[in-house]
Amino acid sequence: MTAPERSLRADARRNREAVLDAAGELFAQRGDAVQMDEIAERAGLGVGTLYRHFADKQALLAAIIGRRFEAMTALARTADEAEDPWMAFETLLYGYLESAQADAAFRFALLGPEEPSWSDIAAEKTDFAAITERIVRRAVDAGRLRADFRADDFILITRGAMANMTGADGWRRHVTLVLEGIRGPGR
Amino acid sequence: MTAPERSLRADARRNREAVLDAAGELFAQRGDAVQMDEIAERAGLGVGTLYRHFADKQALLAAIIGRRFEAMTALARTADEAEDPWMAFETLLYGYLESAQADAAFRFALLGPEEPSWSDIAAEKTDFAAITERIVRRAVDAGRLRADFRADDFILITRGAMANMTGADGWRRHVTLVLEGIRGPGR
DNA sequence: CTCTAACATGAACATGAACTCCGGTTCCGA
DNA sequence: TCGGAACCGGAGTTCATGTTCATGTTAGAG
Numbered sequence: 001m002t003a004p005e006r007s008l009r010a011d012a013r014r015n016r017e018a019v020l021d022a023a024g025e026l027f028a029q030r031g032d033a034v035q036m037d038e039i040a041e042r043a044g045l046g047v048g049t050l051y052r053h054f055a056d057k058q059a060l061l062a063a064i065i066g067r068r069f070e071a072m073t074a075l076a077r078t079a080d081e082a083e084d085p086w087m088a089f090e091t092l093l094y095g096y097l098e099s100a101q102a103d104a105a106f107r108f109a110l111l112g113p114e115e116p117s118w119s120d121i122a123a124e125k126t127d128f129a130a131i132t133e134r135i136v137r138r139a140v141d142a143g144r145l146r147a148d149f150r151a152d153d154f155i156l157i158t159r160g161a162m163a164n165m166t167g168a169d170g171w172r173r174h175v176t177l178v179l180e181g182i183r184g185p186g187r
Numbered sequence: 188m189t190a191p192e193r194s195l196r197a198d199a200r201r202n203r204e205a206v207l208d209a210a211g212e213l214f215a216q217r218g219d220a221v222q223m224d225e226i227a228e229r230a231g232l233g234v235g236t237l238y239r240h241f242a243d244k245q246a247l248l249a250a251i252i253g254r255r256f257e258a259m260t261a262l263a264r265t266a267d268e269a270e271d272p273w274m275a276f277e278t279l280l281y282g283y284l285e286s287a288q289a290d291a292a293f294r295f296a297l298l299g300p301e302e303p304s305w306s307d308i309a310a311e312k313t314d315f316a317a318i319t320e321r322i323v324r325r326a327v328d329a330g331r332l333r334a335d336f337r338a339d340d341f342i343l344i345t346r347g348a349m350a351n352m353t354g355a356d357g358w359r360r361h362v363t364l365v366l367e368g369i370r371g372p373g374r
Numbered sequence: 375c376t377c378t379a380a381c382a383t384g385a386a387c388a389t390g391a392a393c394t395c396c397g398g399t400t401c402c403g404a
Numbered sequence: 405t406c407g408g409a410a411c412c413g414g415a416g417t418t419c420a421t422g423t424t425c426a427t428g429t430t431a432g433a434g
Binding site: 178 | 331332348349351354357361364365366368370
């Protein structure tokens with residue numbers, strides 16, 4: 001996220017917003033496969049203007065992803081307000097995954113092997129990791145999650161579900177299997 | 188896989204093999220991020236030679252992936268020979284995933300949203316899908332897998348595990364969670 | 375209203391990677 | 405041994421996409 005310096009000229013601020021909106025929609029649809037020219041056109045601006053506001057494509061992407069992480073933090077906070085620990089966990093899990101489904105850029109950011117990983121950055125700039133940890137702990141303490149379940153496992157199952165987000169909603173089935181386990185009653 | 192026409196000149200056959208070996212190793216390490224020039228150098232050949240044997244990068248990749256799918260089919264066949272249905276299932280599952288771990292190109296091919304998907308192609312050209320289906324059915328019939336478990340679910344959990352193959356072996360933990368379920372004993 | 379610093383524009387440029395092309399080389403049947 | 409068809413090499417072409425910059429435009433303070 002590039003610094004939101006104070007006192008931007010009115011038209012500049014308006015354009016910055018337009019870039020963010022256009023990039024947000026396009027990145028959400030097609031991940032970072034979108035081209036800068038496309039974003040500029042969608043925003044009704046020239047490419048040069050994108051570069052006035054963001055150093056490069058990566059910086060623009062970072063701004064978008066950062067936004068999503070803030071929304072995720074808000075979601076986690078809301079989920080944590082539920083009295084029932086399991087309800088809190090489920091709200092977080094499905095809310096997180098539905099956001100990922102709606103935003104390809106967010107999904108790729110989380111699935112990719114970048115270094116350092118986006119989730120690390122998120123941990124530093126937001127409270128997402130901390131809140132998730134609390135929600136997990138609550139569910140474990142209530143006996144609703146296996147005793148050795150950790151916040152890292154949340155990342156694991158979450159990545160697993162996101163990997164099944166091509167077409168349809170196979171990811172819901174995946175989550176079901178993970179929640180209930182795939183074993184049968186056999187001896 | 189480009190046709191393995193009969194009676195290739197001796198040097199041509201040798202070079203074709205060298206290309207396949209070099210590409211196999213490099214693709215396995217870094218997925219399709221490797222460049223044609225790199226493969227050529229590793230094989231000790233000029234790029235032109237790669238293009239004599241394979242129409243384009245995609246075709247070369249396809250040849251490599253095809254090889255892996257044949258190996259997977261052999262693995263499935265072996266697994267299916269186990270008398271114990273659960274043993275057969277586990278052998279297939281872990282064998283498949285360990286191969287995926289060792290080969291980035293294979294992994295990306297399976298995780299990517301290509302159209303048609305590689306698994307569809309595999310189903311047409313090999314017996315992998317059919318054998319997997321039989322193994323799954325055996326485990327279900329024996330009550331070792333939940334009654335509604337389908338071959339599609341194998342793909343699901345398999346993709347989920349592969350998404351956790353960046354660094355370390357988080358994927359093993361993921362598989363453990365899926366096999367055992369993440370729920371606790373709480374009411 | 376005026377003036378200028380801030381801003382916008384988009385054609386031109388830089389980069390990188392897939393792929394082509396043809397002069398030179400090698401295999402192999404006769 | 406020899407002819408020529410098959411094959412090889414790798415510099416150069418092409419194409420796609422991110423990024424720059426010289427020129428023109430405007431907001432907004434004075």
